[in-house]
Amino acid sequence: MSGRTSFTPQIDETALRCVAQARILYADTDKMGIVYHASYFRYLELARVEMLRSEGLPYTWMEAEGLALPLTEIGVSFTSPGLYDDRISIHAALSRVTHVRVNFQYRVVVEPGHRAATPNAEAVELLRAETRHCCVRRDSGRPAAMPEALVERLRAIQSLGRASARMPGGPTVAPSEDG
Amino acid sequence: MSGRTSFTPQIDETALRCVAQARILYADTDKMGIVYHASYFRYLELARVEMLRSEGLPYTWMEAEGLALPLTEIGVSFTSPGLYDDRISIHAALSRVTHVRVNFQYRVVVEPGHRAATPNAEAVELLRAETRHCCVRRDSGRPAAMPEALVERLRAIQSLGRASARMPGGPTVAPSEDG
Amino acid sequence: MSGRTSFTPQIDETALRCVAQARILYADTDKMGIVYHASYFRYLELARVEMLRSEGLPYTWMEAEGLALPLTEIGVSFTSPGLYDDRISIHAALSRVTHVRVNFQYRVVVEPGHRAATPNAEAVELLRAETRHCCVRRDSGRPAAMPEALVERLRAIQSLGRASARMPGGPTVAPSEDG
Amino acid sequence: MSGRTSFTPQIDETALRCVAQARILYADTDKMGIVYHASYFRYLELARVEMLRSEGLPYTWMEAEGLALPLTEIGVSFTSPGLYDDRISIHAALSRVTHVRVNFQYRVVVEPGHRAATPNAEAVELLRAETRHCCVRRDSGRPAAMPEALVERLRAIQSLGRASARMPGGPTVAPSEDG
Numbered sequence: 001m002s003g004r005t006s007f008t009p010q011i012d013e014t015a016l017r018c019v020a021q022a023r024i025l026y027a028d029t030d031k032m033g034i035v036y037h038a039s040y041f042r043y044l045e046l047a048r049v050e051m052l053r054s055e056g057l058p059y060t061w062m063e064a065e066g067l068a069l070p071l072t073e074i075g076v077s078f079t080s081p082g083l084y085d086d087r088i089s090i091h092a093a094l095s096r097v098t099h100v101r102v103n104f105q106y107r108v109v110v111e112p113g114h115r116a117a118t119p120n121a122e123a124v125e126l127l128r129a130e131t132r133h134c135c136v137r138r139d140s141g142r143p144a145a146m147p148e149a150l151v152e153r154l155r156a157i158q159s160l161g162r163a164s165a166r167m168p169g170g171p172t173v174a175p176s177e178d179g
Numbered sequence: 180m181s182g183r184t185s186f187t188p189q190i191d192e193t194a195l196r197c198v199a200q201a202r203i204l205y206a207d208t209d210k211m212g213i214v215y216h217a218s219y220f221r222y223l224e225l226a227r228v229e230m231l232r233s234e235g236l237p238y239t240w241m242e243a244e245g246l247a248l249p250l251t252e253i254g255v256s257f258t259s260p261g262l263y264d265d266r267i268s269i270h271a272a273l274s275r276v277t278h279v280r281v282n283f284q285y286r287v288v289v290e291p292g293h294r295a296a297t298p299n300a301e302a303v304e305l306l307r308a309e310t311r312h313c314c315v316r317r318d319s320g321r322p323a324a325m326p327e328a329l330v331e332r333l334r335a336i337q338s339l340g341r342a343s344a345r346m347p348g349g350p351t352v353a354p355s356e357d358g
Numbered sequence: 359m360s361g362r363t364s365f366t367p368q369i370d371e372t373a374l375r376c377v378a379q380a381r382i383l384y385a386d387t388d389k390m391g392i393v394y395h396a397s398y399f400r401y402l403e404l405a406r407v408e409m410l411r412s413e414g415l416p417y418t419w420m421e422a423e424g425l426a427l428p429l430t431e432i433g434v435s436f437t438s439p440g441l442y443d444d445r446i447s448i449h450a451a452l453s454r455v456t457h458v459r460v461n462f463q464y465r466v467v468v469e470p471g472h473r474a475a476t477p478n479a480e481a482v483e484l485l486r487a488e489t490r491h492c493c494v495r496r497d498s499g500r501p502a503a504m505p506e507a508l509v510e511r512l513r514a515i516q517s518l519g520r521a522s523a524r525m526p527g528g529p530t531v532a533p534s535e536d537g
Numbered sequence: 538m539s540g541r542t543s544f545t546p547q548i549d550e551t552a553l554r555c556v557a558q559a560r561i562l563y564a565d566t567d568k569m570g571i572v573y574h575a576s577y578f579r580y581l582e583l584a585r586v587e588m589l590r591s592e593g594l595p596y597t598w599m600e601a602e603g604l605a606l607p608l609t610e611i612g613v614s615f616t617s618p619g620l621y622d623d624r625i626s627i628h629a630a631l632s633r634v635t636h637v638r639v640n641f642q643y644r645v646v647v648e649p650g651h652r653a654a655t656p657n658a659e660a661v662e663l664l665r666a667e668t669r670h671c672c673v674r675r676d677s678g679r680p681a682a683m684p685e686a687l688v689e690r691l692r693a694i695q696s697l698g699r700a701s702a703r704m705p706g707g708p709t710v711a712p713s714e715d716g
Contacts, residue, residue, distance in 0.1 A: 364610065365544055366610060390675070392678075395578065426569055430615050431614050431615065432544060433611070433612050434611045434612075436607070436609050439607070439678065488544070
């Protein structure tokens with residue numbers, strides 16, 4: 001029936017850095033006792049804005065340029081259920097930067113010891129995701145090319161992940177607070 | 180960077196039927212003035228449960244059997260922005276049924292005349308999506324095979340879409356109320 | 359400690375009419391197995407816009423006038439827990455209309471037979487609420503007086519509830535679809 | 538029409554401490570360009586759980602005791618609109634503790650310099666709120682009395698706010714990360 005066998009994004013794990021942490025609330029759960037799938041999307045937004053902010057590029061800067069980066073595609077694979085009071089770490093990377101498109105990749109995990117319910121010796125992966133965005137003008141909603149300076153800054157952020165991946169000891173995991 | 184060029188699901192449009200309608204609220208929008216991407220997921224849930232209910236298979240029936248169908252994967256392609264007060268129609272179909280897995284496909288559209296902001300002569304497609312679910316036991320969260328009778332009922336619902344697609348005049352579009 | 363003993367709004371039940379119905383989704387529930395309190399607020403918004411629309415006053419009309427009605431206060435009393443798959447009826451009324459302020463009152467109930475989990479012979483009240491709104495200009499966010507014509511239309515809608523309350527047989531309960 | 542003139546809670550400001558901080562996301566905003574009122578409720582939940590956790594009383598401990606604290610009443614007064622990228626500080630206090638009931642009071646503010654959009658020299662208050670909770674058994678949902686030890690711990694937390702209010706220099710404002 002379906003021509004595709006999977007929406008699981010092929011994540012380049014070596015490029016990911018921990019860019020945000022958050023605590024799962026009752027607000028995020030459903031009656032199955034686990035995190036409702038749609039609750040994760042605000043955490044992915046949190047990761048995007050904190051990753052950019054930590055590199056000196058707050059999203060409000062894009063807005064001030066008259067630009068926005070609406071989502072055009074999402075692919076998510078839910079690996080295991082998130083639980084109430086889990087302290088989640090959102091690892092993310094810019095995986096593609098052109099003048100008109102940007103892709104982010106994500107991996108949400110509960111690091112060892114961060115599951116309140118049943119202390120976990122190993123990291124538990126909750127999901128892998130990739131989001132695709134296009135650049136539009138805020139006033140018209142029409143596609144727009146990002147200025148060269150912005151593209152260069154985004155590419156610098158993109159290469160940070162790759163650089164850390166090449167460092168002995170693997171990627172830098174810098175726990176960053178929520179907000 | 181990414182091994183995949185797109186998460187756009189390959190929808191079998193001829194199998195889709197309109198299973199739910201809803202009105203976009205302020206709650207669904209963001210400061211870009213359009214529907215926030217994550218707001219659509221509750222409408223996809225609405226479509227799933229109303230499609231099953233309309234065929235005499237309320238989701239609570241599955242719960243009573245001790246089973247649940249958590250999401251394992253999502254692929255979405257956002258075609259054009261949804262606007263406040265849009266009356267959206269969610270077309271959906273069961274696209275795959277095995278003893279352990281179920282897939283749904285969706286197309287969310289604003290039918291002609293259903294865009295309050297600027298009356299639309301043509302249908303406007305907002306998104307295409309596919310969700311993948313696995314069957315688990317509610318008590319343990321472990322994968323479980325659905326009983327044969329349930330699989331047969333789901334396959335009957337799946338074939339409804341295909342049957343209507345073969346009828347002269349194309350698929351039956353039966354607007355069904357929200358809820 | 360607190361100078362107030364209760365936030366329970368004093369609802370004029372005779373003025374309420376059923377203005378919207380909706381079905382509780384997994385998205386609305388939390389791990390306690392009941393509706394998460396914040397999930398109700400989008401249903402109250404649905405009730406407001408559908409009540410106004412049904413009287414020929416879509417909220418987009420206010421927007422076109424350059425006006426908005428942001429919330430300034432909320433008082434809610436949760437009477438009993440809402441459950442998954444409950445078909446809820448939202449009864450509402452305009453309880454106050456001045457040139458600069460508008461109040462709505464609400465009562466959310468599961469009418470007899472509308473609780474899927476355990477069929478209810480009697481109506482079950484889930485909550486009582488009142489919201490207060492002020493009129494502002496959309497461009498500046500500054501308080502603004504509504505034009506006389508708008509105030510008159512709102513007062514006509516307000517008096518509808520009172521009129522039906524005086525009719526033999528009590529208030530008209532006109533189940534209105536969601537959206 | 539309404540017997541009550543206001544739902545504004547009478548907050549004991551001297552008892553409040555900053556218990557959580559968070560950043561406003563696109564997910565929180567609506568097309569009016571401000572925070573959608575219902576978006577604040579998850580931040581109030583965050584404040585409750587972080588206040589209790591910081592005093593050594595994680596909410597999961599209550600769950601393990603077979604108890605829950607569902608909301609029974611909410612009163613909120615929205616003072617001024619929250620904006621995208623605001624770094625909000627949620628000040629909270631336990632304002633009432635009995636064996637069967639608990640009240641929390643809150644004040645959400647943007648501290649000086651924490652408004653990204655237009656740097657603010659003065660703190661901007663977004664809202665004041667009070668929530669009332671009753672203690673129930675998780676299995677039955679029936680009202681239950683909290684064990685004496687739990688009541689004493691909650692009262693100790695309650696008095697912390699009062700104590701800090703009596704200290705020279707006023708209440709301790711200890712910015713606590715989100716999560």
